[in-house]
Amino acid sequence: MNQSIAKTDYRITEDGWYAYEYQRPALTADAVIFGFDGQALNVLLVKRGIEPFKGKWAFPGGFLRMNETIAQCAQRELSEETSFKEVYMEQFGVFSDVNRDPRGRVITTAFYALTPKIEVRGADDAAEADWFRLDRVPALAFDHDRILRIAYRRLREDLHFRPVGFELLPETFTIPQLQRLYEAILDVHFDRRNFMKKMLSTGILKDTGLKEANAPHRAPTLYRFNLEAYHQFKNRRNFNLEF
Amino acid sequence: MNQSIAKTDYRITEDGWYAYEYQRPALTADAVIFGFDGQALNVLLVKRGIEPFKGKWAFPGGFLRMNETIAQCAQRELSEETSFKEVYMEQFGVFSDVNRDPRGRVITTAFYALTPKIEVRGADDAAEADWFRLDRVPALAFDHDRILRIAYRRLREDLHFRPVGFELLPETFTIPQLQRLYEAILDVHFDRRNFMKKMLSTGILKDTGLKEANAPHRAPTLYRFNLEAYHQFKNRRNFNLEF
DNA sequence: GCAAAAGTGTTTCGTTTACACCCATGC
């Protein structure tokens, strides 16, 4: 419930523009959405339908409205431009280089989020949205290449200290899947036994008792995420998921 | 060296205001400066000389100019409003609640920085700037109380994983000083022997061979910060200063 | 000589790491 702004700080010109006493930047939010397909980390991009950078790929994002916070803006733009519903997003930086946008002074607040790699589609037939493997991302619009590098670095850092990885998997998942995810993001290899021991010792995994269907070999056990334990765990001091 | 903006995105009205096609927020930067006096953590505040919140204390900060990044803005406002020169600042959040500023839609990017608690003065005789112990901070202007809580939480988190603490001390310092600092920030107690062992094992402390002058009892050894080792250390994976 | 804070080493404990074999399934 947004209340109205206490006082107007603008005047409306004859042709309906908004006039301010001092110059102001435009403000946008951009959403870096990571998805995992079981093998590699992917990022969600949309193809720009208008200039500037028409035809180039970029993050879902757009201009702030006056009745929303910057986080709400990121959510709204994401769901407008792709078929995504709500995802939890983490703010990771403001990008304010003077010439980062050819349209003028545009400053963006970047968010990142993790989801399973579900099918996406653009908002309408004209718009395209698609996943790209992180090692096959094309040159992006604006300074989005740089934003992506910083988002990925931040994701890796966060993964060491918080169990964010689960957000990238479907509701039920196997420990080998989880391990592949950690290995893909951090670009390292873990010993299977130690990985399983550590994950199970956290208590945030709940055994469903089920086995994965259609497994090519021995069917691995399906686990589910234990939300209550996760919250306790998150707030625990002196505990991290570093490997 | 800022280049000019590629294209103007505004029109100037007859009376010299700036008109834009869509509404825009105003953008500010605020600097939460922490200082340590040997006993307690302090924060630097300036007293507001104008409305809104005239007479209330707030962080140094102010409006973005069109030829600077948001980080440069934070630096500039800090040195304009206090006697501070350059300090390294870390961005920690954007605050964009719709009604956080009675003047209209104002969005701020908040930075924090650590310095020794040196004497400060306001920019001119009218302006006041002063340190406040963290447990004696008055009610602040705008949503700065909230920003302070978040800055302090972020400082504690960072302290666990990066040797930021040194930035709060003078050029040479003693290990007991450093320990008091950690204990003040984290609100815990450490065993002296273990603390010293761990700090010395990092290699980022350099023994000056000197002893503190005017010590009331046995004079403790003065150390200096080893900058090269610090940089190596910062970039090392899988190492943290957690206690 | 006593109060106050600095300096120093060792043992215990828990966590992390390294490592090898058996099991279930599909072909």
Added chain:
DNA sequence: GCATGGGTGTAAACGAAACACTTTTGC
């Protein structure tokens, strides 16, 4: 029956934590 990946236990190494006495200095 064999290839593929899942599941399990134990020993060694390392880092963290607990712990007490001696030294220096000012009063």
